[in-house]
Amino acid sequence: MGAPTFMKLEVQIKMNASLYLRDPEQSELGKNIIKFSIELIHKHGFESFTFKKLAEAIGTTEAGVYRYFENKHKLLVYIISWYWGWLEFQIGYQTKNVTNPVSKLKKVIAILATTVEDDIMTGHVDESILHQILISEGSKAYLTKQVSQDNKQEYFKPYKELCNTVGGLILECNSKYKYPHSLASTIIEVAHLQNFFMNNLPSLTDFSKSKNEDQIIAFLNDLVFSSIEK
C-alpha cells in the first residue's frame, strides 16, 4: 500500500519559536502572512512595508497580523532565517554525492550566488523572490541596535550554521587556512552584494555589460581559491 494521495510531501524548516507569537506554519492565515510578506517586501521594499498593507493584501485586519508577529522586524528575521534554513537543506541535498572538497566548495559558491528556482516542496514560499529579498534586505536583519539581544535569542542561528558549514568546507580544502569563518561570511555577503551592485550600481563591479550571475561565481571562485590554495 502506497502513501494515501492526500498526504502532501512538504519540507518543514524548523524555526526559532521566539520569532513569532503564533506559529505561521500552522494555519492558512499564518501561511498567507508569510506568502504576502515576501511578495510585498520584494515589491515595495522593507521600509515601506507595513502590517496594515499586508493585512489588506491578505484580506484580514492589522490586529490579525499582530497575533502572529510582534513587529515587522521579527517577521523579516523570520523569513530570512527560513531562507537560510532552506538553503542549508538545499546545499546538503545538492552536494550529498560530491566527495572532493574543492568541487563541493565550488558547488556551494554557485548555489550561494545563483538565483534559485521556486521549490515546489514549499507551497507558500517562492524561493526565487526570497533570494531577491535576501540580496537587498538581508543585512537589515542584523544591522540594528538590538543585534546583540537578537543574537542572544539565537535569531541568527541558521545563518551562523551556514557559515560554519562553509567554513568547515574551506578547512577541508586547506586545513592550514587561517580565516575560515571570515572567508565564509565574506563569500555569502559578497555574493549578495555584487549581485546588488551589478543590477543597481554597475560601476562598482566588472559585470555591468553581461549582468550575468556566472561572472559573480567566477569572481568568487578566483577570490576564494587564490586564497586557500596559495
Added chain:
Amino acid sequence: MGAPTFMKLEVQIKMNASLYLRDPEQSELGKNIIKFSIELIHKHGFESFTFKKLAEAIGTTEAGVYRYFENKHKLLVYIISWYWGWLEFQIGYQTKNVTNPVSKLKKVIAILATTVEDDIMTGHVDESILHQILISEGSKAYLTKQVSQDNKQEYFKPYKELCNTVGGLILECNSKYKYPHSLASTIIEVAHLQNFFMNNLPSLTDFSKSKNEDQIIAFLNDLVFSSIEK
C-alpha cells in the same frame, strides 16, 4: 605678513547640492544639524533617529531641520557622502609619498579597515564616530528601492570615486587582474562587515578573541594579494 589669526584652516568637502535644501556648511544651525545627526545616529541607530529628536538635541524645532534636509534618508546619504569624500582626501594625503603600488594598496586597505582619529581640521564632524556609523548604517544608504534614482542624481559619486581609486591601484599592482572594480567594492564593504561581525556576531569571524582591527587588515591583505599576485 602671515595669515591673520582669525582665519581658521578648514578642510571643505564639496557636496552634491541636490542632497540638501539649504547648505548646512553655511550656518551654525546647519553645522549643528550635521554634528548632532552623527551623534544621535551613532547612539540610537538610524531607524530610531527622527528629526524631532534631532531638533530637541540641537535646541531648535522640527521645521528648522526640514529647511535643511527633505528627509532623514537624504541626511544619511549626505553624511555618508561626506565621509567618503573626506576619506578620499585622507588617502591622497597619507599615500602621497608612497610610490610602490603594493605598499600603497596595503596602506589604503589599512586606512579603510582602521577606526580613524578625529580630524581637527573639520570642526563639527567627529570622524571616528562617523566611521562607526559607516560600519553599521552605511549600506542603508543604497539598499533601498530608490537606489537607481539616487544614483542618477549622483548621490553615490564619492563612493564610486573611491572604488575607482582603489580599482586603479589594484590594476597598478597587476594590470592583468580581471576584477578590479568588484575587488575594490569588496575590500571596502568587507572591511566594514568584518568589523561589525567581530564586535556583534563574533562567530562569523576569526577575530573574536582579540577583537583587533589589525586582524581584519591581515585577512584583507591575504585575500587581496593572493588574488592579484597569483
Added chain:
DNA sequence: TTATTTATGATAGTAATACTATTCTTTAAA
C-alpha cells in the same frame, strides 16, 4: 451533547512619525 477554549474578524483608540503651512521676529545685506 454541551461547555469551553481558540482563532479570527470588526472596530476603536493612542502615541509617535513624517511631514506641510503660517505667522512672527531677528538678522543681515542693498
Added chain:
DNA sequence: TTTAAAGAATAGTATTACTATCATAAATAA
C-alpha cells in the same frame, strides 16, 4: 532705510506602529 532672508513658534494632517475590546465561528474536551 528698506528689503530680504533665516530662524523660532505654533498648528495641523496623514500614516505608522501598535494595544484593547467585543463578537462570532469553529474546533475540542468534559
